[in-house]
Amino acid sequence: MSDEQLPKPILTESQAKRANQSLKGMVISVLLTLAVVIPVMLMNPFNQENNFEPDVDVSAVAAQAAQSADFAPLDPDMPEGWYPNFARWQAGSTDGVAYWEAGYVTDQEGFVWLKQTDAANPTWIAQHAESAPVTGQRQIGGTTWEERSVREDDGAPQVTLVGTVDGTTVLLSSDSGPETLEAAALAVLEPR
DSSP states (O other), X not given: OOGGGOOOOOOOHHHHHHHHHHHHHHHHHHHHHHHHHHHHHHHSOOOOTTOOOOOOOHHHHHHHHHHHOSSOOOOOOOOTTOEEEEEEEEOOOTTOOOEEEEEEEOTTSOEEEEXXXXXXXXXXXXXXXXXXXXXXXXXXXXEEEEEEEEEOTTSOEEEEEEEEETTXXXXXXXXXXXXXXXXXXXXXXXXX
């Protein structure tokens, strides 16, 4: 018997109806799933990577902090493409050292943390430099910066520069490399 001579199956009306039920059920299930999933997707914002720039006015916050500080909080003009992530006055916690701090996101998605106080002590510096040991000194913009470095859990070095600017102690920290910290140090030293 050849393939051409096979008889076609004959289905009764009720058998044909049952055979089509799985296809109808699958189509209905897909449509109901889409009816639930699409509104949920539309209610959630889409990823807008690299579009976040917080509205932080470092100059205004520095002016407010100057009312509490015994020094002029730094408001550096950071390199093009960098933007501030936060700026705040820390009134002195358990260590009693009040300080100004600001954070900047670099154009390479790195981060630089600036801290400034006129009441620094070795303990405060160690705490804010992640207890990193002194690894050397660097001359940047005519100022001698003490360099402290420690490896983070991911293996990247966290480097902190400690220097004296306008009679205050300034810490600049980053894991974005020496060029980033040098650019930040030059911006801090440049009068606005």
